[in-house]
Amino acid sequence: MSLPNQKIDQDQLVARLRAKEADAFSYLYDNYSSAIYGSIHRIINDEDVSKEVLQDAFMKFWDKIDQYDASKGRFFTWMVNISRNLAIDKLRSKEMKKVGKTDNIETYVTDIERDKLSLLNVDGIGLKEALASLRDEEKFILEMVYFKGYTQSEISEEFDIPLGTVKTRLRMGLKSMRKVLQVE
Numbered sequence: 001m002s003l004p005n006q007k008i009d010q011d012q013l014v015a016r017l018r019a020k021e022a023d024a025f026s027y028l029y030d031n032y033s034s035a036i037y038g039s040i041h042r043i044i045n046d047e048d049v050s051k052e053v054l055q056d057a058f059m060k061f062w063d064k065i066d067q068y069d070a071s072k073g074r075f076f077t078w079m080v081n082i083s084r085n086l087a088i089d090k091l092r093s094k095e096m097k098k099v100g101k102t103d104n105i106e107t108y109v110t111d112i113e114r115d116k117l118s119l120l121n122v123d124g125i126g127l128k129e130a131l132a133s134l135r136d137e138e139k140f141i142l143e144m145v146y147f148k149g150y151t152q153s154e155i156s157e158e159f160d161i162p163l164g165t166v167k168t169r170l171r172m173g174l175k176s177m178r179k180v181l182q183v184e
Contacts, residue, residue, distance in 0.1 A: 008024070008027055010076075013075070014070070014075055017065045018066060028058070033054065033058070036057055036058075036080065037050060039083050039146075039147070040053045040087045042147045042148065042149075043088060043091060043149035044087050053086050053087050053090050054083075057079070060086065061079055084149065091149060129180065130176075130177045130180040130181050131143075133176065133180050134173050134177070138172055141170045141173060142173045142174070145170060152166045152167055
């Protein structure tokens with residue numbers, strides 16, 4: 001049963017994906033691919049590689065849908081976490097490290113300029129307002145972890161912030177976000 005112009009609630013979508021309904025997968029891709037691509041592209045600044053990781057992510061959603069547990073969080077969050085992890089894995093791969101060594105200076109400068117111009121496109125889920133409500137140090141940590149792909153240890157080392165402080169700011173930022181977004 002295809003519902004091209006209708007909204008499917010999260011529980012129904014998950015049930016249909018678990019039943020391996022192709023139209024549910026099409027709905028998932030049509031309605032979530034832009035947001036998922038954005039989270040991947042913030043970590044990997046290469047359009048082709050980001051598209052490749054996006055395809056890998058959607059295949060993983062399809063293959064691992066039975067592992068989604070609604071009691072642990074929202075479906076969208078589950079998808080973003082999978083995507084983020086795939087993007088970080090790709091970024092750390094030998095393949096990407098080789099590409100990084102052979103990039104020319106023009107590509108590097110263009111990537112930096114694009115990063116400065118890109119804005120978070122998170123209006124659709126209310127994330128922009130939630131991020132704005134955070135203290136600057138919490139916002140910084142959340143952006144580095146979820147949008148730039150840093151680990152807590154990497155933030156600690158690179159920005160000379162004690163690891164315990166990074167963990168506390170991340171935890172407090174997430175707690176504040178849950179209040180603003182009213183997520184339990």
